[in-house]
Amino acid sequence: MAELIQTQDRKLRTEEMVIQMGPQHPSTHGVLRLEVTVEGEIVTHVKPYIGYLHRCFEKHAEQMGNYSQVIPYVDRMDYVAAMSMEWSYVLGMERMLSIQIPERVEYIRVIMAELQRIASHTIAIGTFGLDLGAFTPFLFLLRDREMILEIFERTCGARLLYNYFWIGGLSHDVPLDFVDRTRQFCTQFKKTIVEVNNLLSYNEIFIKRTANVGILPANVAINYASSGPVLRGSGVDWDLRRDDHYSIYNRFDWQPQIGKGERGTVGDCWDRYIVRCREMEQSVKIIEQAIEQLPDGDVQSAIPKRIRPNASEIYVRTEAPRGELGFYIVSDGSGSPYRVKGRSSSFVNLSVLPEITRGYMIADLVAILGSIDIVLGEIDR
Amino acid sequence: MAQTKITRTSDLTFWQKLYIPEIIKGMKITIRQMFLPKFTRQYPEERWNPPASFRGRPVLVEENGKERCVACGLCSRVCPALAIEVQASETELNKERYPVKFEINMLRCIFCGLCEEACPEEAIVMSKEYELTFNNQEEAIFGKDKLLISKENLKERLEFLRQYR
Ligand code: SF4
Ligand code: SF4
Numbered sequence: 001m002a003e004l005i006q007t008q009d010r011k012l013r014t015e016e017m018v019i020q021m022g023p024q025h026p027s028t029h030g031v032l033r034l035e036v037t038v039e040g041e042i043v044t045h046v047k048p049y050i051g052y053l054h055r056c057f058e059k060h061a062e063q064m065g066n067y068s069q070v071i072p073y074v075d076r077m078d079y080v081a082a083m084s085m086e087w088s089y090v091l092g093m094e095r096m097l098s099i100q101i102p103e104r105v106e107y108i109r110v111i112m113a114e115l116q117r118i119a120s121h122t123i124a125i126g127t128f129g130l131d132l133g134a135f136t137p138f139l140f141l142l143r144d145r146e147m148i149l150e151i152f153e154r155t156c157g158a159r160l161l162y163n164y165f166w167i168g169g170l171s172h173d174v175p176l177d178f179v180d181r182t183r184q185f186c187t188q189f190k191k192t193i194v195e196v197n198n199l200l201s202y203n204e205i206f207i208k209r210t211a212n213v214g215i216l217p218a219n220v221a222i223n224y225a226s227s228g229p230v231l232r233g234s235g236v237d238w239d240l241r242r243d244d245h246y247s248i249y250n251r252f253d254w255q256p257q258i259g260k261g262e263r264g265t266v267g268d269c270w271d272r273y274i275v276r277c278r279e280m281e282q283s284v285k286i287i288e289q290a291i292e293q294l295p296d297g298d299v300q301s302a303i304p305k306r307i308r309p310n311a312s313e314i315y316v317r318t319e320a321p322r323g324e325l326g327f328y329i330v331s332d333g334s335g336s337p338y339r340v341k342g343r344s345s346s347f348v349n350l351s352v353l354p355e356i357t358r359g360y361m362i363a364d365l366v367a368i369l370g371s372i373d374i375v376l377g378e379i380d381r
Numbered sequence: 382m383a384q385t386k387i388t389r390t391s392d393l394t395f396w397q398k399l400y401i402p403e404i405i406k407g408m409k410i411t412i413r414q415m416f417l418p419k420f421t422r423q424y425p426e427e428r429w430n431p432p433a434s435f436r437g438r439p440v441l442v443e444e445n446g447k448e449r450c451v452a453c454g455l456c457s458r459v460c461p462a463l464a465i466e467v468q469a470s471e472t473e474l475n476k477e478r479y480p481v482k483f484e485i486n487m488l489r490c491i492f493c494g495l496c497e498e499a500c501p502e503e504a505i506v507m508s509k510e511y512e513l514t515f516n517n518q519e520e521a522i523f524g525k526d527k528l529l530i531s532k533e534n535l536k537e538r539l540e541f542l543r544q545y546r
Contacts, residue, residue, distance in 0.1 A: 069461040072493035136411050143420050157436035157507065163493045171498070175434065199410050204403045 016044065019362075023052050027131045027366045030376030032350075034365075041361050046354045050347075050379050057381040061340035067093055067307045068167055070340060075161040077342060078378035080123050083116035083152075084320040085378075086165040089340075091246060092316035092327045093167045096309045104297035105169050106248050111182065111290045112152075112164065114283040118189065119148045120321035121276045121283075124229075124373040128273060129200050131370040132209050137200045144192045147185045151178065168303040182291055186284050193281060201277055210273060211264030214356045214368035218267065224352040227345050228323025229279065230372055233259040233272030240319035252289045254282045269371035276373070308335050322346050322373060344378040433541035436494045436507040438523075439485060440530040442539075448529055449504035452480040456496035456505050464489035465496060483528060487513055488521045497542075506538050 019036045022028040031052035037045040057077060061070045074089045075082040087109060094101060122145045126138035149159045154175050156164040164171050200206050216226075221234040231238055239256035241249040257278040259271025311333040317326040323345030330339040349372050357365050422429065431437065442449045452469035468482040496505050508530060515521040532539070 064461060065458065069459065069495065072461050072491055072495070076491075136407070136414075140414075146420075154432050154434055157434040157494065158492065161491070161493075163495070171494070172434070195410060199407050203407060205400050 021365075027370065029127065029369070029374055032374070032376055032379075034353075034369075036362065036365065038362060043357050043360055043362060043365050046357045046365065048350055048353055050350070050376070053376045053380040055381065058340055058342065061337055064336050066335050067309075067337060070337060071166065072161065072163045074342075075163060076377060077344065077381055078120075078320065078322065078325075078346070078375045079160055080375050080377075081116050081120040081321045082161050083112045083164065084120075084318065084325065086162065087113055088316060088318040088320065088325045089327050089329075090165045090167050091318060092314050092329050093307070093309070095316060096312060096314050096329065096331065097167070097304060097307065099168045099302055099304065101168060101302045102297045102299065103295045105299050105302070107290050107294050108170060108174055108299065109165060110247060110249070110252075111287050111294075112155075114286050114290075115148045115151065115182070115185075117283050117321045118280050119145045121280050124321070125196070125200075125273065125276055128367075128370040128373070129206070131366050132206065134200055134203075134206065137196050140192055140195060140199070144185070144189050147181075147188065151181050151185065154178070154181070166300075166303055167307055169301070170299040173299045179291055179294065182287060186288050186291075189280075189284055193277065193284075197277065201274060207263050207270060210269035210367055210371070212268050213264075213360060213364045214269045214371060215265050216267040216272075216352060216356045220355055221267065221352065224348065224355070226323065226349045226352050228319070228321070228349070229272055229275045230323060230349045230352070232257060233275045233371075234267035235259050235261070235271075240317055240324055244317060244319075246316075246318060249286070251293075252286045254286050257282060269367050272371040272373075306335075308333070317343070320345060322375065322378070323349060342378075342381055344381065346374040346376075346378040350374050350379060431509045431511065433537040435509050435511075436492050437510040438487060438492070438508055438513060439490065439494075439496055439505055439528075440508045440510075440535070441483060441525065441528040442504050442506060442535055443529045443531045447474065448479065448483070448525070449502050450480050450483065450500075451476050451502055451504070452478045452483075453501065455499045455501065459495045459499040460490075461493060461495065462489045462491045464491075480525070483525050485523050485528060486521065487515070487523055488518065503539065503542065506535055506542065508535065508538065 017038050019038055020033060021036055022033040023031040028034065033049040035047040035049060036043055057073055060073050064070050071086055071089065074085045077085050122141035126141040129137045152162060153159050155178060156162045156172055216230065216234045218234045218236050221231050221236060235258050237256060237258050242256055257275050259266055259275050261271060263270050309331045311331055313330040315326055315328045317324050325345055326343030328341040329337055332338040353369065353372065357368050360368065452467050454467050457465035457467050464486045466482065466484045467480050469478050470481040471477060472479045494507050497507050
């Protein structure tokens with residue numbers, strides 16, 4: 001604390017002040033309340049308060065009549081990336097029941113999950129820019145997200161909460177124009193990335209606001225068990241899609257992106273931001289390859305008639321757009337889950353906030369929070 | 382307390398501080414956008430017609446003036462939000478059973494489509510309606526009067542189900 005006070009004008013007697021930020025604050029990305037202790041304009045401590053969006057997801061899951069009824073609720077965890085949420089849960093159930101799913105289903109799932117990753121990152125990047133006063137990129141990105149949502153809507157009928165991945169398969173096959181639309185999206189989106197890079201990523205004003213701000217060193221990131229772009233932004237090369245060998249990601253040519261500290265220090269806000277940007281490019285790459293190889297087949301052939309796993313437990317993790325998403329599912333041999341525990345990446349990533357905001361200005365706090373990219377639905381469940 | 386030293390931007394020259402080139406660069410992209418076709422929809426005037434795959438509010442299929450439903454209760458069992466209430470009774474028609482009371486609480490429904498999936502008779506399907514507003518809670522509980530929609534009006538959805546299920 002002593003150094004901090006030294007940074008202030010010695011003649012002024014400063015007192016700590018506690019400011020409540022949120023729960024209705026535009027830059028807390030939902031109903032999050034931050035108790036910010038400030039010393040003048042310098043943040044000395046931040047304490048996040050969560051729970052405003054708690055919907056008893058885990059308890060709900062226990063009350064369900066069967067395992068597939070949980071899927072619509074899983075959607076509602078991270079509503080910005082519902083496909084990825086479903087995938088994790090569904091994958092866990094498939095491992096529990098040892099179901100071998102058809103090739104076509106795997107490919108469609110990869111395409112859907114990567115589209116979802118792009119859709120989620122566009123929101124992340126867009127709102128991050130919005131927090132820092134850049135309104136236009138947000139609109140550009142939402143325009144392209146709209147294309148993804150249209151693809152989803154034509155496939156499964158919903159724009160946000162899909163209930164599309166089912167245990168052992170998918171609820172519908174993709175429509176006939178799916179391949180064309182996805183290709184069209186890829187071409188369009190590549191242009192948008194360039195546009196956004198020009199407008200935001202390499203814009204000097206934006207870099208000044210984000211580079212060297214909110215530095216998260218690699219060892220701290222690992223100690224706090226953060227994951228996803230937050231961890232990779234700190235230069236740790238860890239991506240479950242490659243390192244956990246789930247699904248068919250090893251068939252495609254792509255690279256996990258890590259922050260290198262090009263504009264400042266490794267692990268600053270800009271690094272976390274650019275990791276997301278580059279990840280979107282990689283996702284487009286994966287989608288293009290998957291679309292080329294998409295095999296024919298029946299997407300519902302492996303769906304089990306009755307889902308009644310033996311008494312057992314399983315933990316699965318997948319790489320959701322915000323990091324490691326885990327599901328710990330316990331079955332007691334009956335038709336409904338005994339316990340479903342979600343390990344949400346936003347929740348774990350948020351816990352690093354007090355560590356990386358110390359000593360920065362309040363305006364930077366907004367930038368740092370935006371760069372972590374939290375979704376309150378996933379934090380509170 | 383270990384402080385990360387804040388290296389803020391005092392190294393900028395006067396011109397850099399004005400950020401004029403950056404602003405011009407950004408404005409060029411934004412202004413170009415003005416001459417491109419508009420992307421937004423003027424919603425209340427310009428209606429949106431959802432594709433056949435769209436999952437709007439669930440409705441009951443009406444065939445020859447009667448509901449198709451045989452009141453088996455599968456939909457209400459499968460509904461994760463416990464939104465459906467069915468009460469069965471006997472009828473002279475050859476389907477033997479029909480619902481005296483069929484209610485969907487639209488405040489509970491989460492538009493998951495599982496009821497449509499579970500129904501053995503294709504009697505409950507998701508419609509295209511997406512504008513649902515209520516003035517009070519009682520209004521939000523839809524009885525048979527609001528749920529029954531004739532088969533002709535649901536043709537697209539039924540076709541879609543046949544094709545993709
Ligand atoms: S759509 Fe889902 S929540 Fe709504 S009535 Fe059907 S099963 Fe229940
Ligand atoms: S709508 Fe279908 S599932 Fe529901 S009670 Fe009627 S016949 Fe059974």
